[in-house]
Structure formats: structure tokens, C-alpha cells
Amino acid sequence: MILRMTRARRAALGFAVGAAALSLAVTGCSPSGSNGTSAGGGSAADTLVAYTGQSGDYQINFNPYSPTKIGGLGTIYESLFFVTNVNTNDPVPLLGTDYAWNEDGTQLDVTLRDGVTWSDGEAFDADDVVFTFQMILDNPALNTGGFNGEVTKIDATHITIAFPEPAFVTGPEILGKTFIVPEHIWSGIDPTTDVVAEPVGTGPYVLDNFKPQAFTLTANENYWDGAPAVKNVRYLSLSGNTAGADALAAGRIDWQTGPVPDIQNVAKNYPGYDQITIGQNQMALLSCANADLGCEGPQTDPAVRKAIYYAIDRAQVNSLAFQDTASDMSPTFALLPAQEQYISASIEETSVPETADLDKVDELLTGAGYAKGSDGVYAKDGEPLSLTIEVVTGWTDYITAIDTMAQQLKAAGINVTAAQSSWNEWTDKKSKGTYELAIDSLGQGASSDPYYLYNNNFSTANTAKVGESAPVNVSRFSDPAVDDALAVLKSTNPDDTEARQEQFDIIQAAIVEDMPYIPILTGGTTSEFHADKFTGWPTTDDLYAFPAIWASPDNAQIFKALKPTGE
Structure with missing residues (x-):
């Protein structure tokens, strides 16, 4: 019996330890403007101008396995198939054309597309795929998905991957989140440190030009599959969400994901534009939680984290910061309502409280040795309970959310302040563990299944000591019982729902009790797009990709689907 995977969604696979200085930019790659593969030129009518929320200068890096990469996933570099977490459609063939599991999930066979060339003119074949997977095996910092397969080339268009145990659950990451790189170039690259300034890929776009304030991909x-109809994609750096809304009103950008005034009426307020909102990313206050790995601050106490959880008035936060576009959330991080069936029956509170519970706050903090002072602030050993929340400059919705929560927490006896910094600084603090709290979202995984979020954000394998780069588990949460449960889930057939639920029960009990990521709400991700200039945008009836400009490789799939109207 041959089993075929039919459900695959988004999961982050490769993250590196850090990017080197620009002087380490890799040589040997031809700039896209000089290798004869780019469309060149184009016009305003077939150029899509995008704003991803980047505030501050871009720092060039198209290494798809670096945490500071600025783009290229799906556009320059391709995976074997396109997978997304917003539908349960079959994976879309890219560099792979067919795949099949054996009956017990220990072997995955993949047929590769014939006749593909890299953007420098060299031929693509199975050697590049084998090289990429071996590179991941040889560099543990890249291997956030726990890949442990043995990849063998059968011939130029066929590979097989053998696993020591059933590995069904790794399929979406292997097929859809492993970005294939050219062996003839990357054999001389350190994927964990090198900055790639002149990328070579098999994708629908190549890098045309780069400046710190903007860069352009060209067809x-x-x-x-033929050059895309959108001939150029130009990424701009602006000063934040307000500048993005202003640029949208002036017609200077064609696609952005972020808040604008009166977000429910984009078509009315911005003629020619439309909007779509998808509840997908679960917002949280991330905490550097693990004192054993070097985290410092009052947030290392689970009682403090849970006190913050109960001190938040989420209805007010939703209204003031998110224009009521956010929705309910479970403290188990099973996405509501799509993954509601995975929530353990032992969890008493299956969704976050809508309003603050100050009695619960007091119970938790006094139980942890805190006492409220005459100033109304809890203190322990003479130290007031005070914390800093990291946020990116210009992210007005998150900044408003922090300001709102700060007032709520002050009323509950907890002081918090916002610390704004550039995206690069904010990312570095999270990755290195040099922060107390940070506001961000935990994204979904490779299919509509909590396993992927749990494996990314709660696995010991995906964290590190403070000062070292943690790939995705930035809270530095570590629990042997959770690790064991994840290992069982990895080798369990997805059809065995009862066996899988036993492991979800273990994981959810641990993360609700410890709460290293303090749940806020499920973010309603809203994109505004130029509907008059391009057709083919995703809709709620045809959600073929996650319609957020910063979501890769989904954004590339959308670029390929769009058609300029000529207006």
C-alpha cells in the first residue's frame, strides 16, 4: 500500500545561528541583472510595490537558512512542493512532481522535475536535492524540524529518503519548507554564518537591484513554469505602520499587511484597493523563561507569567489596538476554531479570559512571595515587579497593545514598559535570550495540526543557552515529558487520533502550567491590496495561499498567480 500525504501547511524549517558581516558576502554567484535570466525593465503597470512592515534599512542577506534573511523563499529559492497552512489542498508541485510514502512511513520517494535550470544557467538535478538535505543534517542549527532521513539519489530525477522510524509528520516540512540550494555554489558556503548577497535559485524571480531602502526582484x-506576469516586485522600507497607511492612501504601494484606520472599510476609504483578514497567528508575550539556561528577570517565575495572563483585559486590547479584528485563543495554542478538537479534556480553561481577574493575580503573586506595596505595586525582596516588553519601532498596533496592557497591568500591581528597537535588534534579542518579554505571534505549522507549533516553540532541540542563538524556541522552554511526547507524535500515524491525543494531553498540560508564551489573542492578519491593478488575489472562497506579504513562500505563490490589468 502506498500512502500519499494530502495535508500540508506552513512550517519554518531552516534557521541559522547568525549572519556574518556584509564583507562575507558570498562570491561566485552572478548578479541577476547580469546573467541574462531577468526580464529587466517592466513598467509601473506590471510592477508590484510591497511593504512588509520593514522599518529601517534592509541589510542584504538572501541566505534562506539565516534568521536575518530578508526574502527569497519561494521567489528565488524553491522547495519541492508548495504547502500552506490555510487549506488542506494537495501540495502543489514545484521542483518535485510526485511523492509517495511507504505503508509504515519509513520511506518517502520523490520524483523531481526535469529540465529545470538555476538562474545562472547551470542544470538542476537530484544532486542538488541530496546536497541540501545533507547540508541540513551536517548543520544542527539548520535542523529545526529534526530531520533524520538518509537521502539517496536514484537517478537525475528521483530520490528516496529512508527514516529509522515512521516519519509521516515530517512530510510537510521536508516537501514544502526545505529550500533547495545549488550544490555548485553552496558547497563553498557556510550556511550558518555566510551572508548571500548574490543569490542563485530556481524560482520565478531573481534579484535585480538592492539598496538599503528598497530592493527589487525581477521575473x-x-x-x-514560464516567467510570471508580474515582472517586478519592489520591496520598500518605510518608518512603520502609519507610513504604510499613508503610502496606501497615496497609491504608492500595492500590497501591505498591517493596520490602517477604519480597517473594515478599506474598499471605501482607499479606492481601487480591497482587504482580507485571516485569523492565523496567535499573539503572545514571549518570555525568556528558563533560568537554568541563563534567563534573568522576574518573568522566569511561572507565577509572574500567569499573573500577567490574568491581568489582561483582552476585549479592551482588541478594541484599542486591533480594531476588533483579533479573535479567541486557547492557552494550549491549538488554533481556534480549526484545531479545537485537539484540546485536552483535562484543560479547565480552554480559551483565554476576556477580562482581567485581579483576585487571581493576587493569589498567584502572593503565593509566589510577592506583597503589594503602598504604591500599589507588588514587590519581592525589596524589588518592585517591573518588566520590559520588546517591540519593533513603527509597529503601531503592537505598540498600542503594549500601552493598553501596561495600564491594565499597572492597575493589577505590575509595572511594564515598552522598549522599541529595529527589527534586527528585536530579532537578535529574542534569538539570544537577552530580553524579558517581547510581543510577537506564534505562527502555524505545516498542516492544521498543533504538532508543528509545539515542535517549533516548545522542543528542547530548538533552544539554546542565553547568548547563543535559539532557532525558534526563544522562550528556552525545556521539559523532558514534552520532548518525549513530541518524539512519539513524530512517529505516530496521523490516522491514529487516540494515540496522538494522549501526547497532546501531556504537552498541553505542561505549557498551560508553565506558560512560557503568555497568550493574548489570535491575530486577525489583514492585508490591503491593489485590486484594480492586479487580479488573482486570494479570497475567503479561494484561499490558495496565506495572503500576508511577509508570509513566505505563500507570497511567491500569490505573485505567480496575479495578472496585471494594465491600469
Whole structure:
């Protein structure tokens, strides 16, 4: 019996330890503007101008396995198939054309597309795929998905991957989140440190030009599926959400994901534009939680984290910061309502409280040795309970959320302040563990299944000591029982729902009790897009990709689907 995977969604796979200085930019790659593969030129009518929320200068890095990469996933570099977490459709063939599991999930066979070339003109074949997977095996910092397969080339268009135990659950990451790189170039690259300034890929776009304030991808005329109709994608750096809304009103950008005034009436307020809102990313106050790994601050006490959880008035936060576009959330981080069936029956509170519970706050903090002072602030050993929340400059919705929560927490006896910094600084603090709290979202995984979020954000394998780069588990949460449960889930057939639920029960009990990521709400991700200039945008009836400009490789799939109207 041959089993085929039919459900695959988004999961982050490769993250590196850190990017080197720009002087380490890799040589040997031809700039896209000089290798004859780009469309070149184009016009305003077939150029899509995008704003991803980048505030501050871009720092060039197209290494798809670096935490400071600025783009290229799906556009420059391709995976074997396109998978997304917003539908349960079959994976879309890219560099792979077919795949099949054996009956017990220990072997995955993949057929590769013939006739594909890299953007420098070299031929793509199975050697590049084998090289990429071996590179991941050889560099543990890249291997956030726990890949442990043995990849063998059968011939130029066929590979097989053998696993020591059933590995069904790794399929979406292997097929859809492993971005294939050219062996003839990357054999001389350190994927964990090198900055790639002149990327070579098989994708529909190549890098045309780069400046710190903007860079442009241009259509690859030799793309195996034909050059896309959108001839150029230009990414701008602006000063934040307000500048993004202003640029939208002026018609200077075609696609952004973020808040604008009166977000429910984009079509009315911005003629020619439309909007779509998808509840997908679960917002949280991330905490550097593990004192054993070097985290410092009052947030290392689970009682403090849970006190913050109960001190938040989420209805007010939703209204003031998110224009009521956010929705309910479970403290188990099973996405509501799509993954409600995975929530353990032992969890008493299956969704976050809508309003603050100050009695519960007091119970938790006094139980942890805190006492409220005459100033109304809890203190322990003479130290007032005070914390800093890291946020990116210009992210007005998150900044408003922090300001709102700060007032709520002050009323509950907890002081918090916001610390704004550039995206690069904010990312570095999270990755290195040099922070107390940070506001962000935990994204979904490779299919509509909590396993992927749990494996990314709660696995010991995905964290590190403070000062070292943690790939995705930035809270530095570590629990042997959770690790064991994740290992069982990895080798359990997805059809065995009862066996899988036993492991979800273990994981959810641990993370609700410890709460290293303090749940806020499920963010309603809203994108505004130029509907008059391009057709083919995702809709709620045809959600073929996650319609957020910063979501890769989904954004690339959308670029390929769009058609300029000529207006």
C-alpha cells in the first residue's frame, strides 16, 4: 500500500545561528541583472510595490537558512512542493512532481522535475536535492524540524529518503519548507554564518537591484513554469505602520499587511484597493523563561507569567489596538476554531479570559512571595515587579497593545514598559535570550495540526543557552515529558487520533502550567491590496495561499498567480 500525504501547511524549517558581516558576502554567484535570466525593465503597470512592515534599512542577506534573511523563499529559492497552512489542498508541485510514502512511513520517494535550470544557467538535478538535505543534517542549527532521513539519489530525477522510524509528520516540512540550494555554489558556503548577497535559485524571480531602502526582484525569463506576469516586485522600507497607511492612501504601494484606520472599510476609504483578514497567528508575550539556561528577570517565575495572563483585559486590547479584528485563543495554542478538537479534556480553561481577574493575580503573586506595596505595586525582596516588553519601532498596533496592557497591568500591581528597537535588534534579542518579554505571534505549522507549533516553540532541540542563538524556541522552554511526547507524535500515524491525543494531553498540560508564551489573542492578519491593478488575489472562497506579504513562500505563490490589468 502506498500512502500519499494530502495535508500540508506552513512550517519554518531552516534557521541559522547568525549572519556574518556584509564583507562575507558570498562570491561566485552572478548578479541577476547580469546573467541574462531577468526580464529587466517592466513598467509601473506590471510592477508590484510591497511593504512588509520593514522599518529601517534592509541589510542584504538572501541566505534562506539565516534568521536575518530578508526574502527569497519561494521567489528565488524553491522547495519541492508548495504547502500552506490555510487549506488542506494537495501540495502543489514545484521542483518535485510526485511523492509517495511507504505503508509504515519509513520511506518517502520523490520524483523531481526535469529540465529545470538555476538562474545562472547551470542544470538542476537530484544532486542538488541530496546536497541540501545533507547540508541540513551536517548543520544542527539548520535542523529545526529534526530531520533524520538518509537521502539517496536514484537517478537525475528521483530520490528516496529512508527514516529509522515512521516519519509521516515530517512530510510537510521536508516537501514544502526545505529550500533547495545549488550544490555548485553552496558547497563553498557556510550556511550558518555566510551572508548571500548574490543569490542563485530556481524560482520565478531573481534579484535585480538592492539598496538599503528598497530592493527589487525581477521575473526569471527562464523559469521552468514560464516567467510570471508580474515582472517586478519592489520591496520598500518605510518608518512603520502609519507610513504604510499613508503610502496606501497615496497609491504608492500595492500590497501591505498591517493596520490602517477604519480597517473594515478599506474598499471605501482607499479606492481601487480591497482587504482580507485571516485569523492565523496567535499573539503572545514571549518570555525568556528558563533560568537554568541563563534567563534573568522576574518573568522566569511561572507565577509572574500567569499573573500577567490574568491581568489582561483582552476585549479592551482588541478594541484599542486591533480594531476588533483579533479573535479567541486557547492557552494550549491549538488554533481556534480549526484545531479545537485537539484540546485536552483535562484543560479547565480552554480559551483565554476576556477580562482581567485581579483576585487571581493576587493569589498567584502572593503565593509566589510577592506583597503589594503602598504604591500599589507588588514587590519581592525589596524589588518592585517591573518588566520590559520588546517591540519593533513603527509597529503601531503592537505598540498600542503594549500601552493598553501596561495600564491594565499597572492597575493589577505590575509595572511594564515598552522598549522599541529595529527589527534586527528585536530579532537578535529574542534569538539570544537577552530580553524579558517581547510581543510577537506564534505562527502555524505545516498542516492544521498543533504538532508543528509545539515542535517549533516548545522542543528542547530548538533552544539554546542565553547568548547563543535559539532557532525558534526563544522562550528556552525545556521539559523532558514534552520532548518525549513530541518524539512519539513524530512517529505516530496521523490516522491514529487516540494515540496522538494522549501526547497532546501531556504537552498541553505542561505549557498551560508553565506558560512560557503568555497568550493574548489570535491575530486577525489583514492585508490591503491593489485590486484594480492586479487580479488573482486570494479570497475567503479561494484561499490558495496565506495572503500576508511577509508570509513566505505563500507570497511567491500569490505573485505567480496575479495578472496585471494594465491600469
